[in-house]
Amino acid sequence: MNDTCLAILAGRGTNEFLDEWSARFARKWMMRIAFSDHLASMRNHAFKWFRDECTEEWLIMVDDDMVPLPETEALLEAKGDIVGARAAARSGHESHQHSLSMGCVKVHRRVVEGLSPPWFQFGYTADGADVASCECLYFWQRAVDAGFTIVKSGVIGHRFPVTVVPGDSGPTFLLDHELRDRRRSTAVSP
Numbered sequence: 040m041n042d043t044c045l046a047i048l049a050g051r052g053t054n055e056f057l058d059e060w061s062a063r064f065a066r067k068w069m070m071r072i073a074f075s076d077h078l079a080s081m082r083n084h085a086f087k088w089f090r091d092e093c094t095e096e097w098l099i100m101v102d103d104d105m106v107p108l109p110e111t112e113a114l115l116e117a118k119g120d121i122v123g124a125r126a127a128a129r130s131g132h133e134s135h136q137h138s139l140s141m142g143c144v145k146v147h148r149r150v151v152e153g154l155s156p157p158w159f160q161f162g163y164t165a166d167g168a169d170v171a172s173c174e175c176l177y178f179w180q181r182a183v184d185a186g187f188t189i190v191k192s193g194v195i196g197h198r199f200p201v202t203v204v205p206g207d208s209g210p211t212f213l214l215d216h217e218l219r220d221r222r223r224s225t226a227v228s229p
């Protein structure tokens with residue numbers, strides 16, 4: 040992986056594990072894209088940067104709340120036009136199990152140049168009031184339709200808030216959606 044650009048999508052600041060991991064292979068960095076909070080446009084910005092301002096063969100695009108593990112190494116070795124690491128969604132379950140999470144992906148230049156922008160786009164309900172599909176799915180579907188090889192390889196950690204509650208037999212770890220469920224089940228009506 041000596042021909043790799045790296046884009047880290049910023050939000051909450053990178054972590055030391057990610058910094059160490061990426062310093063090993065990346066030749067060019069684009070970090071902390073702060074022009075927009077909108078995830079799809081941040082990803083489009085990373086792709087555009089890679090297409091127009093880099094000459095390297097590969098782009099690794101990774102979100103700054105991803106934590107590389109020994110099991111993430113497989114992504115660097117894997118072959119395919121697009122290679123994605125398995126990552127957990129905030130529910131704790133695998134994100135995009137039947138498509139591809141954009142949390143940590145390795146993308147070949149032929150994909151970035153072969154698909155017309157925008158590469159990422161959210162889908163909305165007909166009334167525009169809700170998000171119907173995320174930007175990962177949009178990209179994945181277009182890549183599938185264009186016939187690119189999409190491979191999942193390795194896993195990467197995903198950091199998000201966990202609430203820890205002490206107990207006699209050890210702590211309980213609650214994800215946000217579990218905390219909401221717990222609050223709902225114990226809510227007293229006014």
Ligand SMILES: [Zn+2]
Binds near residue numbers: 135141174175176
């Ligand atoms: Zn998604």
